[in-house]
Amino acid sequence: MALQAEVIEFLIPSENNKTLFVWNLQPCLSDAEIYNCLCSTFSEFGLLYSLRVCENASQAEPGYYAVVKFFSAVDASRAQSATDGKTLFQHSPVKVRLCTKLNERGFHYRSYTLNSTKCQELANYYLGFNGWTKQIILLQNISGTEQLEDEEAKLLPSRNLKFLCVVEINFRNHAVHSRGVGVAEEDLENNKDPTEYIMKLRKVQKFAVQKAVSDAFQKVLLIILGE
Incomplete structure (x- = not known):
């Protein structure tokens, strides 16, 4: 018997076959309690990208519905x-x-980049915490480099961090x-407070690293073979 293979990308899952619609959720619990119960239930089948609990429309019976997104279509099908x-x-x-109506109408989803935190969560789930490592090759201040050809700009302090x-x-x-x-930029807003400058410096460095991590994972495909 051939193994069932599934390709998982480091992108926000938007396909209908990875999305579950849950309804008939009764108002016996609060929306926060329902969220926790659903998260516990569906997490047993695979890694979740998101789970959203919403109150029914005012013209409907009191209660809630939920939208659950998996990274894996196989996991979503098993959960359903x-x-x-x-x-x-x-x-x-x-x-x-499973949410399939939009596909039947020929609607095409656009894939969006997965942020670095979710990328690492996905890698940890399938590869384990010791299955991959991250190394910063370069972290360089390039503030004002786009103005190098302007002789007057060389004499002025850079008004942003990049x-x-x-x-x-x-x-x-x-x-x-x-x-x-990854490239990140932060406006200094002519602020000369050294403490705030250091905070913004650390912030823009952090964002640059996060963008680079996300970009590195975008080039990777996970091929999952059955169990």
Whole structure:
């Protein structure tokens, strides 16, 4: 029997087959309690990208519905089959469906970049905390470099902070590495307070590193083979 393979990208999951719509959630619990219960339930099937609980429209019966996004279509399908029609944490059964209507109309989603925190969370889930490493190759202040050809600008202090970062992600168990580049910028607003300057310096450096990490992961595909 051939193994079922699934390709997972380091992008925000937007496909309908990775999104579940859950309704018939009764108002016996608060929205925060429902969120926690749903998160606990669906996390058993795979890594979640997001979970959103919303109150029913005013013209509908009191209660809630939820939208659950998985990184894996296989996990979403397993979760739907296992939870649809079950009571879960309430007395009446819930309804769980894969969101497919937009695909039937020929709607095409645009993929968006996954932020560095979610990229690392995804890598940790499938590869383990020791399955990859991050190394900063370059972190350089490039403030004002776009004005180097302006002789007068050379005499003036830069009014913004701009950093360039190059990061390398290594997947040592698979002999694979990927490099990413990130640029971050912060307006100084003519502020001469040294404490605030240091805070903004650290902030822009952090953002540059995060963007480089995200960029490095965008070049990677995870191929998941069955179990």
